[in-house]
Amino acid sequence: MSEQTAAQQPLPAVDYLKLPDGDSPYLEGCKCKECEAIFLGSRAVCAKCGTRDAMETIRLSNKGKLYTYCIVHRSFPGIQVPYISAIVDLEDGVLIKGCMINTDPEPEKLKFDMPVEVVYKDALGRKDSDGNQYISYFFQPRE
Ligand SMILES: [Zn+2]
Numbered sequence: 001m002s003e004q005t006a007a008q009q010p011l012p013a014v015d016y017l018k019l020p021d022g023d024s025p026y027l028e029g030c031k032c033k034e035c036e037a038i039f040l041g042s043r044a045v046c047a048k049c050g051t052r053d054a055m056e057t058i059r060l061s062n063k064g065k066l067y068t069y070c071i072v073h074r075s076f077p078g079i080q081v082p083y084i085s086a087i088v089d090l091e092d093g094v095l096i097k098g099c100m101i102n103t104d105p106e107p108e109k110l111k112f113d114m115p116v117e118v119v120y121k122d123a124l125g126r127k128d129s130d131g132n133q134y135i136s137y138f139f140q141p142r143e
Contacts, residue, residue, distance in 0.1 A: 010122065010132070010133040010134055010135045011132050011133070011134050011135070012025075012134070012135055012136075013123050013134040013135060013136035013137075014136070014137075015041065016028045016029070016040055016041040016042070017120070017135065017136070017137055018059075019135060024120075025120035025135060025137075026059045026060065026062070027040070027059075027060040027062075027090075027096070027118060027137060028041065028042070028057060028058070028059065028060065029041065029057075029058050029059075029060045029092065029094055030042050030043055030055040030056060030057055030058060031055065031056050031058045032046035032048065032049060032051060032054055032055055033051075033054040033055070033056055034046065034049050034051040034054050035048050035049040035051070037049065038058065038060075038092045038093055038094055039055075039094065040060070040094050040095075040096055042055070042057065043055055058092075060090055060092050060094055061090050061091040061092050062117050062118040062119075063090070063091050063115070063116075063117050063118075063142065064088040064089050064090040064091055064096075064115075064116055064117070064118070064139075065088065065089050065113045065114065065115060065116065066086060066087075066088060066089075066100070066110065066111070066112060066113065066114045066116050066139070067086075067087045067088055067089045067095060067112070067113075068086070068087050068112065069084050069085065069086040069087070069100060069110055070084075070085045070086075071083075071084055071085075071105045071106075071107070072084070072085050080124075082105040083099055083100075083105060084099060084100035084101075084103070084105050084110065085097070085098075085099060085100075086098060086099065086100040086116075086139055088116055088118075088139050090118075098118075098136075098137055098138060098139055099138050099139070100116070100138070100139045100140065101119070101121075101138045101139070101140050102119075102140040102141065103140065103141050114141060115141070115142040115143070116139045116140060116141055116142050117139070117140060117142040118137050118138070118139060119137070119138050119139070119140050120135055120136070120137055120138075121135065121136065121138055122134070122135060122136075123135065123136040124136075
């Protein structure tokens, strides 16, 4: 029954993750036409200058730097630990939280300001009650 209601294609895990047909996934942000401030996701009012209805939708960079992180050793039941919860400063100036993958969860392997890139993968194999699969974003070290 749940298989009948599941979408054919995986769904984005968050609304600012876009999965265009025939193109690469990307994170969507918005840019103020007045002061050029950039934010994650969409908004009607600029949080920097207060201008209303002057936000244009933009595609955010997949490159950034590791701003800070936390190695998580205890979590909810069913969540594999340890994992790296990270905050990344994208090249656009947007700060975004997510999980760092493809590197060991060891402080020696993680340097502040190290170059990282955003990658898009299945959301750890998790499905919702309707059987929908999800694509999420992760960070990994960049050469
Ligand atoms: Zn503004």
